[in-house]
Amino acid sequence: PKDQRKFGYAIVGLGNYALHQILPAFAECRYARLTALVSGDPAKARRIGAEYGIGPGHIYSYENFDSIARDPEVDAVYILLPTALHSAMTVRAFKAGKHVLCETPMATSVGDCQLMLAASKRARKYLMLGYRCHFDPLTLKAVAMLNGGAVGARQVVTTDNSDINVPLSEVAHSWRFDRSLSGGGSLINLGLYGVNGTRYLLDEDPVQVQACILPNKNPLFSSVEDTVAWTLLYKSGAVAHGSSSYTIKDASTFRVLGDKGGLLMDPATSYWANRVSLISGDATQSWGTPQFTLPALNQFSAELDYLAECVARQQPPVRASGQEGLQDMRLITAMYESAHTGQPVNT
Ligand code: NDP
Missing domain, CATH: 3.40.50.720 (NAD(P)-binding Rossmann-like Domain)
Known part of the structure; x- marks a missing residue:
C-alpha cells in the first residue's frame, strides 16, 4: 500500500x-x-x-x-x-x-x-x-536459457573485463591505485565480475585456478597490477578463461560455448545496455546481432528494493548474498596466489 x-x-x-x-x-x-x-x-x-x-x-x-x-x-x-x-x-x-x-x-x-x-x-x-548484475533482466534471462540447455553442455566460457571509470591521468590520486585501500588492481576490481559471472553462467565453482600478471612498466602499476590473464578448471570438465585490465579499452564480455551452440553477452556488465546473442552452430549464423533485448530495468533500484523485500518477508537475501562475496574472494585470493607462485592453485 x-x-x-x-x-x-x-x-x-x-x-x-x-x-x-x-x-x-x-x-x-x-x-x-x-x-x-x-x-x-x-x-x-x-x-x-x-x-x-x-x-x-x-x-x-x-x-x-x-x-x-x-x-x-x-x-x-x-x-x-x-x-x-x-x-x-x-x-x-x-x-x-x-x-x-x-x-x-x-x-x-x-x-x-x-x-x-x-x-x-x-x-x-x-x-x-551490491552485485547489481544479479538484478539485470538480460543476465537473469541468459542464466535461465543456459540452465535450460540453450547451448547444450557448457564447455568453455570466455570473459574479458577492462577499463576503469577514472582516467589514467587522474588515477594516481585514486584509492584504487593504493593497495592498502583496494586490495589489488584490475583482478579484484574488474576481474571479480568475470569470476562471479563464470559462476552464474556455468552454475558450478572451479576446482583449480591459474593466473598470470602481464608485465607493465608504467610506474602507476608499481603497487597494483594492470592486466591479468587466467584460467579456471571445473569438475565437469568445463574451462573458463579470461582477463582483466585497467589499460585495455572497454571490454565487458561473456561467451559461453557448448556442444549445441553458444551465447554471447556483449556488453555483459554495463549499467543499462547489456546485449545477448545466441548462436546455434549453423554456419549461416554469426555473432553480433542481439537476438533479443528486454526493457531496461534499473539495477540499482532493484537491489535497493530487494533487501527491503527480504527484510519485510524475514527471508535472508539469497541473491547477492554475503556467502557469494566470500566465495568470490576465496577464488580471487587463490588467483593472486597462483600469479605470484606461477603454480596452479586447487580451490
Ligand atoms: P570513490 O572514490 O568515488 O568514492 C569513495 C568515497 O568513500 C569517497 O568519496 C569518500 O566519501 C569515502 N571515503 C572514506 N574514506 C576514504 C578514503 N580513505 N579514501 C577515499 N575515499 C574515502 O569510489 P567509488 O564510488 O567509485 O567506489 C565506492 C565503492 O563502490 C567501492 O567499493 C567500489 O568497488 C564500488 N563500486 C561498485 C560498482 C559496481 O558496479 N557494483 C561500480 C563502482 C564502484 P566522503 O567524501 O563522503 O567521505
Missing part, C-alpha cells in the same frame, strides 16, 4: 558511484527510500542532503556514525567506501543494529569477509552485496 512506511537506507561514502548511480535510483524504488547520509566531508553531505531532502539530524560523520543506532528512520546501511574499509564499517553497522548492503568487492581478504558474515549472524541482521 502507498502509505506503508518505506525501508530507510543510510548511504555511507558520497563518492562517484553513490552520487551518480545509487542516490538517483531511490526515485525508482518501490519499497526503499533514502533517510540518512554518512560522509567525511560535512559540506558535501549538507549539499547532497539539501538536494535529497535529508536534514542535518540525519547526517553523520565516520566519527559519530555509531549514534545511527538511535535513528529510527534508518533500517539499513549501504556501504560505498574504498574496499579495505568495507569490513570495519559493516561490523559497526551491525553493532548499531542495522541491516547492511555492502558494495563489491566485499573486502580485501577472506578473513575480513568472514568477520562480516560473523557480525551479521551475531546481530541477526541481513548482509547483502
Whole structure:
C-alpha cells in the first residue's frame, strides 16, 4: 500500500558511484527510500542532503556514525567506501543494529569477509552485496536459457573485463591505485565480475585456478597490477578463461560455448545496455546481432528494493548474498596466489 512506511537506507561514502548511480535510483524504488547520509566531508553531505531532502539530524560523520543506532528512520546501511574499509564499517553497522548492503568487492581478504558474515549472524541482521548484475533482466534471462540447455553442455566460457571509470591521468590520486585501500588492481576490481559471472553462467565453482600478471612498466602499476590473464578448471570438465585490465579499452564480455551452440553477452556488465546473442552452430549464423533485448530495468533500484523485500518477508537475501562475496574472494585470493607462485592453485 502507498502509505506503508518505506525501508530507510543510510548511504555511507558520497563518492562517484553513490552520487551518480545509487542516490538517483531511490526515485525508482518501490519499497526503499533514502533517510540518512554518512560522509567525511560535512559540506558535501549538507549539499547532497539539501538536494535529497535529508536534514542535518540525519547526517553523520565516520566519527559519530555509531549514534545511527538511535535513528529510527534508518533500517539499513549501504556501504560505498574504498574496499579495505568495507569490513570495519559493516561490523559497526551491525553493532548499531542495522541491516547492511555492502558494495563489491566485499573486502580485501577472506578473513575480513568472514568477520562480516560473523557480525551479521551475531546481530541477526541481513548482509547483502551490491552485485547489481544479479538484478539485470538480460543476465537473469541468459542464466535461465543456459540452465535450460540453450547451448547444450557448457564447455568453455570466455570473459574479458577492462577499463576503469577514472582516467589514467587522474588515477594516481585514486584509492584504487593504493593497495592498502583496494586490495589489488584490475583482478579484484574488474576481474571479480568475470569470476562471479563464470559462476552464474556455468552454475558450478572451479576446482583449480591459474593466473598470470602481464608485465607493465608504467610506474602507476608499481603497487597494483594492470592486466591479468587466467584460467579456471571445473569438475565437469568445463574451462573458463579470461582477463582483466585497467589499460585495455572497454571490454565487458561473456561467451559461453557448448556442444549445441553458444551465447554471447556483449556488453555483459554495463549499467543499462547489456546485449545477448545466441548462436546455434549453423554456419549461416554469426555473432553480433542481439537476438533479443528486454526493457531496461534499473539495477540499482532493484537491489535497493530487494533487501527491503527480504527484510519485510524475514527471508535472508539469497541473491547477492554475503556467502557469494566470500566465495568470490576465496577464488580471487587463490588467483593472486597462483600469479605470484606461477603454480596452479586447487580451490
Ligand atoms: P570513490 O572514490 O568515488 O568514492 C569513495 C568515497 O568513500 C569517497 O568519496 C569518500 O566519501 C569515502 N571515503 C572514506 N574514506 C576514504 C578514503 N580513505 N579514501 C577515499 N575515499 C574515502 O569510489 P567509488 O564510488 O567509485 O567506489 C565506492 C565503492 O563502490 C567501492 O567499493 C567500489 O568497488 C564500488 N563500486 C561498485 C560498482 C559496481 O558496479 N557494483 C561500480 C563502482 C564502484 P566522503 O567524501 O563522503 O567521505
